[in-house]
Amino acid sequence: MLKNINSVKTKFLISGISILVILPFLILHYFNQPTPEDFFYPGIVKESGFLDAQNYFYKFWGGRISYYALTSYNPLYFYSISGYNVSAFLFFILFFYVLYLFISEFTKSILNQSERLLFLLSVFFLYLYSMPSVGQGFYWLGSVLNYHLPVIIIMLFFISYNRINIYESISRKTFYTSICFIAAISVAGFNELSAMVFSMSLILLFLKDYFIEKKINRYLLYMLVLNLFADYIAFSGPGNKHRSDLYVNSQEFYYSAYSSVEFIFQQLINWIFNSPVLAVTFLLIPVFFKIIKSDKQSLIFSIQPVFPVALLLLFLFTGTFIMLWSNGIVPYGRILNFLFFLFLTGWFYIMIVLLSYFNRKYKFAGYKFPGYTYAVAFLIILALLVKDNNIKTAYSDLISGKAQKFHNDLETRYSKIQNEISDSCIVDGLEEVPESLFFMDIDYVPTTVYNKGYQMYFNKKSIVQQRKVQ
Known part of the structure; x- marks a missing residue:
């Protein structure tokens, strides 16, 4: 199977399928438009000045300091709607590229470029296919900065942290250490979910060094202290209390805990059985076999499977609980995107760990599945593409002209407002988004x-x- 992956025909096939999957999402960026909320933050900065605006957001909106600082200077500050679209497009490309770097960082000594690309495209395909809200994930710039940017920063942290331990060069160590410290300080200021995930990750890294490697990593300890201090600043923002008071079930422990367990169970069933994740995982087994058979296999894949399974469930539960506790509502849209990406990351890591564990016991990594089994898995994926999914919807929005009409209607609205002599203006609502x-x-x-x-x-x-008119 790996020979087939590296064949010219297979490379063309994978490339062609990948282009067909990703292309509509790229084209949709041309028709993207800012949501009215995105105009608000730059407007406050222009009215009050940057520092007073940030103080206002912290007191009355929440402790998302990093997010508010960045979105205050989104391209609408410079009256550039086209800049807004370009920014969202570039973040889409950046997410894809950093995900490739993240996968490559821990597999490049084992997998060749074609195999790493197959792994990347498989993960990205699943994310595009099933992510709960494509619009909030890739097109609403406010949400991109709020939730996808911290995911990018967290991946860059793990890449940099790994390279600190690899490179001997002082300049390189300093560069990657700086990235880690920037991440430690900034991630807490984007949203509660990324703050929780990142802090728990730092604690786990510190505990690993202390109990397994019998050492105290001073730099990691400094990062953890700074990160926890940043968490305190973010979570103690007066605006958090102001926002949580708007929700009936906020800060109800038993409700939040029970609802979190129920919600995560439902989502796991949905993510595993209503998406192509099982079929894609099966197609990737030859790649996983190569990882676990390699002498260069990282120790991170050689642990007991119960630990990553428990950790993934803990991360998902804690992420859901913190949103229910603070807002009293289950994760939705952009929040659920974050949890789904966390699930995909944990899922594939667990699959490699499981195969590594059973291979150490039963030595089956040399087994070759019959060719038709891969054909069946591929056909299952094609069949699932017929179902309602984000890829099918993206093509439908383009081909039906909905995206074009949405874009044109808003351009017409902007022209009407700009040409209105009065200081008051009434505009028509959009027929369809x-x-x-x-x-x-x-x-x-x-x-x-x-x-x-x-x-x-x-x-x-x-x-x-x-x-x-009714």
Whole structure:
């Protein structure tokens, strides 16, 4: 099978399928438009100044300091809607590239480039196919900065941390150590979920060094202390309490704990059995066999399977619990995207660990499955593509013209507002938003965040949506 992976025909096949899967998501960036909330943050900065704006966000919105600082200067600050689209597009490419670096960092001594690309494309295919909200994941820039950027930073941390222990060069060690410290300080300020995942990861790394390698890693200890301090600053923000008070079931321990277990169980069933993850995993078994047979196999794949399984469940539970505890509602959209990516990462790691464990006991890594079994797995994936999924929806949004109409309608709206002589303006609501994109429209009253964002951007006293006649 590995020989087939490295054949020219197979490379062309994999490349062709990958292009067909990713292409519609790339094209959709052209039709993307800012959601009105994205106009709000730069507007506040222009009205109050950067420091006063950040103080306002911290007191009344929450402790997401890193996110608020970055989104305050999103391209809309410079009156560039095209810059907004380019930024979202570049973050899509960056996510893909850093994911490749992350996979390569721990497999490059074992797998060749074709095999690493197959692994990357398999993970990315599953993510695109089943991610709960493509629009919030890749097109709403606010959400990208809020949730996908910390995922990118966390992956860069693990890449850099691994390289600190590999390279002897002082300059390289200093460079990668700096990246780790920046991550330790900044991740807490994006969202509670990434803060939790990153802090737990640092604690696990420290405990591994202390109990297994019998040493105290001073630099890791400094990173952990800084990270926990950053967590404290983020979680103690007055805005967190202000936001949680808006939700009925927030800070209810038993409700949050029970609902977290129930929710994670339902999501695991959905992710495993309603997506191609099992078929894709089977197709990747030859790649996994190569990893576990290699003399260069990393010790991270040679642990007891119960540990990564327990850790994945703990991470998923804690991530769900912290959202239920703070907001009283189950994870949705962009939050669920984060949890799903965490699941995929843990799933493939567990598969390699399981195969490594059983191979040490039964020595089966040399076994070759009949060729038809891979054909069956591939056909299952093709059959699942017929079902409703994000890839099919992306093509539908493009071919049906929904994306084009959405783009044109908003361009018409912008022109109407700009040409309106009065300081008040009434605009028509959108007939339809493409399912692959994200848009939360302005309200019928001028006092919402969405309306205020428009009003500050277009320098109007009032911009509201036309009320629909019942």
